[in-house]
Amino acid sequence: MNLHEYQTKRIFLDHGIPTLLGDVAATPSEAKTAADKLGGRVVVKAQVLAGGRGKAGGIKVAANSGEAQQAAASILGMQINGLPVRKVLIDPAAEIEREIYLGITNDRAARKAVMIASAEGGVEIEEVARRNPTKIVRQHINPLYGLRSYEVRDLALSVDLPRPHWETFIRVAQKLWEVYQQNDATLVEINPLVITKDGKLIGLDGKMSIDDNALARHPELEALRDHDVEEATETEAKTHGLSFIKLGGDIGCMVNGAGLAMATMDIIKLYGGEPANFLDIGGGAEAEKVSAALGIILQDPQVKAILINIFGGITRCDEVARGILAALDQIEVRVPMVARLVGTNAQEGRDLLAGAHMITASSLIDAAEKAVAASKGL
Amino acid sequence: MSILIDRNTRLVGQGITGKQGLFHARLMMEYGTNLVAGVTPGKGGQWILDDKVPVFDSVKVAVEATGANTSVIFVPAAYAVDSIYEAVDAGVRLIVCLTEWVPISDMLRVRNYIDQKEVRLVGPNCPGIITPGQAKVGIIPGDIAIPGNVGIVSRSGTLTYEVLFALKEAGIGASTCVGIGGDPINGTDFMDVLRMFQEDGRTEKIVLIGEIGGSDEEKAAEFIGRHVTKPVVAFIAGQSAPPGKRMGHAGAIVEGGTGTAIEKIRALEAVHVRVAKHPEQIPSLL
Numbered sequence: 174m175n176l177h178e179y180q181t182k183r184i185f186l187d188h189g190i191p192t193l194l195g196d197v198a199a200t201p202s203e204a205k206t207a208a209d210k211l212g213g214r215v216v217v218k219a220q221v222l223a224g225g226r227g228k229a230g231g232i233k234v235a236a237n238s239g240e241a242q243q244a245a246a247s248i249l250g251m252q253i254n255g256l257p258v259r260k261v262l263i264d265p266a267a268e269i270e271r272e273i274y275l276g277i278t279n280d281r282a283a284r285k286a287v288m289i290a291s292a293e294g295g296v297e298i299e300e301v302a303r304r305n306p307t308k309i310v311r312q313h314i315n316p317l318y319g320l321r322s323y324e325v326r327d328l329a330l331s332v333d334l335p336r337p338h339w340e341t342f343i344r345v346a347q348k349l350w351e352v353y354q355q356n357d358a359t360l361v362e363i364n365p366l367v368i369t370k371d372g373k374l375i376g377l378d379g380k381m382s383i384d385d386n387a388l389a390r391h392p393e394l395e396a397l398r399d400h401d402v403e404e405a406t407e408t409e410a411k412t413h414g415l416s417f418i419k420l421g422g423d424i425g426c427m428v429n430g431a432g433l434a435m436a437t438m439d440i441i442k443l444y445g446g447e448p449a450n451f452l453d454i455g456g457g458a459e460a461e462k463v464s465a466a467l468g469i470i471l472q473d474p475q476v477k478a479i480l481i482n483i484f485g486g487i488t489r490c491d492e493v494a495r496g497i498l499a500a501l502d503q504i505e506v507r508v509p510m511v512a513r514l515v516g517t518n519a520q521e522g523r524d525l526l527a528g529a530h531m532i533t534a535s536s537l538i539d540a541a542e543k544a545v546a547a548s549k550g551l
Numbered sequence: 552m553s554i555l556i557d558r559n560t561r562l563v564g565q566g567i568t569g570k571q572g573l574f575h576a577r578l579m580m581e582y583g584t585n586l587v588a589g590v591t592p593g594k595g596g597q598w599i600l601d602d603k604v605p606v607f608d609s610v611k612v613a614v615e616a617t618g619a620n621t622s623v624i625f626v627p628a629a630y631a632v633d634s635i636y637e638a639v640d641a642g643v644r645l646i647v648c649l650t651e652w653v654p655i656s657d658m659l660r661v662r663n664y665i666d667q668k669e670v671r672l673v674g675p676n677c678p679g680i681i682t683p684g685q686a687k688v689g690i691i692p693g694d695i696a697i698p699g700n701v702g703i704v705s706r707s708g709t710l711t712y713e714v715l716f717a718l719k720e721a722g723i724g725a726s727t728c729v730g731i732g733g734d735p736i737n738g739t740d741f742m743d744v745l746r747m748f749q750e751d752g753r754t755e756k757i758v759l760i761g762e763i764g765g766s767d768e769e770k771a772a773e774f775i776g777r778h779v780t781k782p783v784v785a786f787i788a789g790q791s792a793p794p795g796k797r798m799g800h801a802g803a804i805v806e807g808g809t810g811t812a813i814e815k816i817r818a819l820e821a822v823h824v825r826v827a828k829h830p831e832q833i834p835s836l837l
Contacts, residue, residue, distance in 0.1 A: 279655060281735050281765045281802075284662045316659040357656050386734075386801055387654035389628070416799045420791070431733060431799025432707025432762055435788035439812075440829045442791045451792070453799040484709045484716070486692040487575075515716065517692065537713070537831050 174383045177220045179262045180397050181379035184356065190348045190363070191341075192376040195263040204245030207263035208238035214266035217244040218378075222402045223254035224297065231258060234266060256401055267377055272365035273332055274298055275346065276380075277314070277353045285313040286353065288320065288346065292332040294365035320350040341374045356394060357387030406469050413465040415454055422447025424548045425470035425479040425508075427463075429454050429488055437482045440537055446545035449476050456488055463496030464503050471506065478547035480540055481512040483522075490514040490522030498529060509547040513540035553682040553727045554702070554747040554754070555645060555673070556584075556621065560686045563588040563619035563643070565626055565634045568599060568606060572625035575690050576600060579623075582693040584686040588613040610634075610641035621645040623679065623688050628652040631675060635661050639670050646738070647688045648674035655801070658736040665738065672738025676801065678708040678730040681715075691715070691728065699724015701837060702748035704741055705760035706733050706767070706800070710788060713830050714760060721834035726754040733800025735764070741771035749779050756782050756837050759824070761815055763789030764803045768815035776822035784836045785819050786827045787812045 176184075185192045196207035197220065208215045215238075219231030226232060231253050233244035241263060251258045272294030280287040291309045293301050301308055310331040312324045325346040329339050345366070353361050360382040367377055388395045400408055410417030416431065420438070424446045428434035431453045438448040450473070454466050470476060483493050494514065513534040514522040523533055532547065534540035562584055567576040568591040577600055580586045586604055595608035607613035610622060622638040624631055624646065631650035638646045653675045665672055673680060679689010684698040690708075696715040703718075703725055705711040711730055718725065729744050731737055741759060748754045757779070761768040768787065775783055790812040792798050794805040805811050816826050825836045 279659070279735065282767075282770065284659060284666075284736055286659065315663060316656070317663050354656060357654055359655060384655045384801075385797065386628070386652045387656065389652070390654070418793070418796050418798065420793060428709075430707065430709025431803060432705075432710030432760070432788050433713055435762060435792060435798055435803070436710050436713070436786070436830055438791045439788060443828055448791060451796075451798055484712050486695070486709065486712050487690055516695065516712065537829060541829075 175222045176381040181381040188348045201242045201246040205238045205242035208241035211265045216264045218262045219248050219258040220260040221253045221256050221258045223256045229253045268370035269367045271368045274364045275366045276362035278360045288312045290328040290332045338374050357384045359384050418451040422449045423475050423477040425449045425476040427481045440541040444541040444545045460496040460499035464500030467500045479510045480544035485516030489518045491518040494522035494525035511544045556686045558685050560621050561587045561619045562621050563613045565590045565624045582687045587617040610637045614641045624648040632657040646672045651676045674732045676734045677732030682727045697724040700755040702726045702754035703728040703758045704744040735802040742774045759785040761787045764810045769818045772818035783824045785824050787815045
């Protein structure tokens with residue numbers, strides 16, 4: 174789960190990381206009030222969980238509160254990468270001497286967190302990595318020992334940070350590690366971290382992603398979730414314990430298990446079809462869950478056929494079949510359905526579905542071919 | 552021979568007095584696994600599974616009393632990490648953690664801790680291990696696999712069952728099947744299992760089932776190129792997955808353009824691994 178800039182910077186300030194942060198506004202007049210409160214030049218920034226907001230015109234400098242109001246009026250309601258801008262952040266403008274990048278993420282291959290610094294701040298680190306990889310320096314962090322000050326000094330030296338700033342830089346880096354750990358983050362970035370003309374080291378923008386696996390122990394972070402970034406159906410699926418992602422094709426998929434769900438999408442594509450979604454119903458096979466899953470698939474008007482692929486292991490196929498039948502009592506399905514049940518009690522499951530006007534398939538290939546044909550009205 | 556588990560495995564189940572744990576403990580025992588103890592704090596002294604298996608308050612006591620050498624963890628996410636540390640410190644040599652939703656930061660600490668010890672962790676968020684005809688530890692259904700000479704290693708659950716079943720239908724058996732789990736930080740990776748299969752006398756061929764996210768498949772490819780002389784067949788799930796979306800498994804996500812299925816397939820094909828277009832093609836490629 175990603176946090177907005179203003180949410181991230183509030184967390185930075187809570188941990189004592191020097192950060193410029195003004196107020197958030199949802200209307201142009203609120204933006205004016207926020208700018209008046211700060212006085213002088215301000216920056217009006219779209220709060221949207223999409224990359225490239227600067228290029229899209231989502232960041233504007235305003236000389237006074239009147240300009241800030243106008244800037245907010247033009248930014249609020251913009252769509253950036255398909256996401257609506259509902260809030261803007263009004264920050265004091267900084268006089269920048271130099272910009273650097275400082276961030277932490279997980280290095281999966283090394284099984285450690287890694288602090289990344291770059292002498293080139295203010296641009297996306299992925300872009301620097303492509304264009305100028307030698308500008309990026311990394312320091313692994315052993316989770317058992319934490320981040321040592323000598324390790325941060327090495328980074329400071331590598332990004333050519335003037336010595337008078339080292340002490341603050343070390344404190345900022347260690348506080349950033351504290352933020353990362355205490356919030357179960359998978360990414361934190363201060364970009365840019367700037368040296369101002371009056372010689373202060375201060376964060377101007379922040380980015381943070383939280384580990385979904387850890388949200389159960391962070392209700393305060395879960396409360397910050399921006400539901401605009403997920404399809405309404407994805408949110409609904411979550412409440413039923415389903416893992417659902419909309420994809421844009423026309424063959425709805427219902428599968429047990431994430432790997433098998435991906436493999437099912439892949440084989441649909443291999444046989445000339447387009448999957449409408451990823452859907453993992455998990456281990457359970459209760460009628461309520463199956464019914465919710467079918468309902469969510471059918472909310473997509475593009476769906477022309479449904480493929481149900483269940484590998485019965487611990488999940489019994491006859492239970493799933495009963496779930497499907499119960500679901501069919503509750504909702505009307507107007508598109509052809511292909512069901513493939515394999516494994517534990519598969520025959521019982523197939524017998525149960527025989528009377529339900531369902532196309533049955535034996536193998537994965539068979540199921541994919543039949544679903545693709547059905548989606549094309551063949 | 553086989554790897555990781557066999558007839559000599561002495562298994563202790565952490566959290567097997569709960570409903571799910573008890574259900575699977577019975578299946579493991581019926582399969583022939585030597586389940587010697589259960590551990591649930593506060594329930595020490597009880598007997599479960601038709602009074603055949605004693606329950607202890609701690610793994611340490613269970614190991615001392617029964618000589619258990621392997622642990623399986625059915626404990627919910629909030630307590631699973633504690634259970635892993637407990638099993639490590641009690642001195643078992645293999646820990647299989649099935650629990651899903653373990654926070655990544657916890658796993659980073661666990662991984663860096665166990666790397667200093669003589670212990671192997673498989674999982675978390677995995678279906679476990681089966682050595683057909685000898686033992687199963689975890690939730691892989693016993694009747695979908697037959698004994699044989701193909702070693703299987705996978706990041707997935709039901710997709711692994713699909714492959715085991717397809718092999719069985721084709722009359723092909725497995726030496727051992729290891730589910731390493733779908734999380735970004737886990738205890739055992741492809742390379743670890745490939746090394747064991749390469750050294751195992753019983754295993755003659757290897758099947759690797761990967762998916763999008765991370766670079767474990769690429770590392771496996773590099774290892775295969777250098778050290779694996781046995782034929783390897785692979786399948787990579789998620790070719791049709793969109794970038795930036797977590798596909799069910801916490802680790803199955805294409806980030807910043809890396810971790811795509813196509814990169815993994817190219818890396819594997821470059822070291823002469825035959826990559827199947829879909830799971831049902833695997834038996835014919837072996």
